[in-house]
Amino acid sequence: MAKLSRGDSFPDVALESPDGSRQLRELWERGPLVLAFERHFG
Amino acid sequence: MGEDHEEIRSSGAEVIGVFQYEGQKVKNFCRQQGAPFECLGDPKLEGYSALGLGKGSTREYLGPQMLKRTIGAMGKGHMVGSPQGGDISLRPGTFVVGRDGKIVLAHYNADAADNASREAVLEAVREAAEQPAA
Numbered sequence: 001m002a003k004l005s006r007g008d009s010f011p012d013v014a015l016e017s018p019d020g021s022r023q024l025r026e027l028w029e030r031g032p033l034v035l036a037f038e039r040h041f042g
Numbered sequence: 043m044g045e046d047h048e049e050i051r052s053s054g055a056e057v058i059g060v061f062q063y064e065g066q067k068v069k070n071f072c073r074q075q076g077a078p079f080e081c082l083g084d085p086k087l088e089g090y091s092a093l094g095l096g097k098g099s100t101r102e103y104l105g106p107q108m109l110k111r112t113i114g115a116m117g118k119g120h121m122v123g124s125p126q127g128g129d130i131s132l133r134p135g136t137f138v139v140g141r142d143g144k145i146v147l148a149h150y151n152a153d154a155a156d157n158a159s160r161e162a163v164l165e166a167v168r169e170a171a172e173q174p175a176a
Contacts, residue, residue, distance in 0.1 A: 007145065010143050017065045030056070033139045
């Protein structure tokens, strides 16, 4: 998969919380998001 | 990211930490670490894949540069835990997304320790905060 750049649409993936699935679109529509995709727990 | 959380929030953005595990495991980990931001899980790596976050070499995350940074982080009080089933070779990345869903900042770590600079993230957050809603 190619890397994304400034100006590209962010993929609207669903992520997990203990309370269920969270769609990213619902989060960024509320305001800007900083998404830190982390390495393993450590 | 934790240290900069308040400054980012006061600039108008929310911070989400994304990990390679299921939601409850991620929440437990973040609570244990005292993370001041929301943490979500991506156990199927759909987000990592869609963003093109690739794998680094073994030398990258076990090499001297990473060791140096790990010791530096521990010196600041950040303890390193053991991997719990995730893919240790998967590189991290940091993204700032505006209300329109467009990327304002895309930082792909060149290696496991190459995090986005605080200044770049804050500048992108301020820019995103000025955008009108979609």
